[in-house]
Amino acid sequence: MEQVLRWVSEQTGSDVATVTPLRGGWTAEMRRVRLADGRDVVVRSFVTEFFRRHAEGLLEREAGMLRALADVDSIPAPRLLAVDSTGRYGEAPSLVMSMLPGAVDVHTDRSAQLAGQLVAIHRVQVDPRPREFQVWVSPGTVRVPAATNRPQVWTQAVEIIARELPPYDGVLLHRDFHPGNVLFDGDQVSGVVDWVETSWGPADLDVAHCSTALALLHGPEVGVRFADQYVAAGGQLSEDLRHWQVLDALGFAPDAEKVAGPWRELGRIDLTSGVLQDRLEHYLQQVL
Template sequence: MTTGEESEGVGTGLDGQGWDATRAWVEKGLSEGERIERAVRLRGGWTSEMRRLDVRGPEGPRSLVLRSFVKPFFVRHAEGLLSREAAVLALLGDTDVPAATLVAVDATARYCDHPSLLMSLLPGTVRLDDEGADDRAVLLARQLLRVHRVPVTAETRPRPYQAWTSPERVGPPGDTRRPELWRRAVDVIRREPPDHRACFLHRDYHPGNVLFSGDGPGLGISGVVDWVETSWGPADLDVAHCSTTLALLHGVPAGMRFADRYAAAGGTLAEDPGAHLYWRLLDALAFAPDAEKVAVAWRELGRTNLTAGVLTRRLEEYLQALFDRYA
């Protein structure tokens, strides 16, 4: 979820065009006298449609966030994704992780037009500019450690992590001049996953899913969103995903520094460099061949310089940097 906005007005967005049932479901759960005044489309995501719902009633105004899956692939998987997010939001309510409060969920679209989840609105904004990226990365590392330390029981432990690529699915860029680099990277993830100590993972932790507020000395993280992929697995995997994203957003050095920042915050990663390399490459190769999927969302939020060519080059340079350090 992001905070890029596109106002849809009270008469659109949740009226007509397949949203009547969803609007009725939301309004049924509101307090007496409350009504939806406006729906505001939140831009920057690609797995689901996100809307801020401005509500007014006897107790004054408030805002909620509605997540709805409308793309066929995600509709098919919505029951698991939204049920998982609902359970995680309930779990995080008693922790120091700034997550939204669950309001309601209809994971199978029994009442809504599309599988949907309704939650509170968190303060802050997504910040993807290069300016201030180093300061934000330090906070990202500290917050990720708090995520990994979320206590769970046998009943609340999330599902085991799932890999997002495999050797057979990796496609190197068609115009690469370093095919041997890609073959070498793929060969690393052909091995069995290294032994690891598992912990609570966000699993999609990156700057696009973290909200910031304040500036300078007052800069802070005000929210962590998008908990549909929450899993149980090695801390290295969450660090890997954030590292890859930082490399694509801000350049390879930014991605290479994040693991050090996580360790400096008190986090523990695999002692064996080869094991850590496995997790880093398992994540990075899931972006191949060109990372265009994430580029679309980032360009919507103003990073128009992140063309497919730029991201492809950064991804390839990042693979080489990983080998230079950990192989």
């Protein structure tokens, strides 16, 4: 990535001293770059063919949100330093942002803090609005586990998402809000990262996405109660929350292996495919 690092040096006005890979993600290569002037920055680069094809939209969306959040005190987002969304100046589309304090914690249940931070995100007013949210799964693309003792759960869940989407009042969505995208410094949220999927849509959808992740990380009961914690923190949810919960959970089927890889890199080696499938099914069953 020499060309990308040269571009980083040009954009920051300082030579690159050291480069350290960051763990915990799967869509892009993330690096911590120590500059010769002592600053630390983070570089996101899309290197796989699929994400390179979509990099311009993803990185421009993230860059726009980081600009919009620069003066929003309630959202500890990184500062945008530079973006090359087409890879014109380096061999990979990339974005440079400030390094935030803290670290991801996938070991401790911090759902109460997550709920409070998510309420703050949904209260932010942005102009212009980001794009409308996208649905990531449909009845025809659901992958039911090959070996399941709860076929009726999957049948009922697919029937629910085959219905029309419920009406909703839109808010700003992070759209990928979960413990892997939130940094903690002690007991405090110190950063919210990965704004490439920012959208406009129902608050229920962000709550549902974080609920599924919590269920997979810490157990179905933790995922189910997250909605109550969000409401207790001042958030508002609709009567159609179940539809959004099921819609999100089915996107992780059959075993959530995609997100488990980064979590295992962070030490959660207990999250085997069997454990994840069992937790996902139990969570769906409780939601239904």
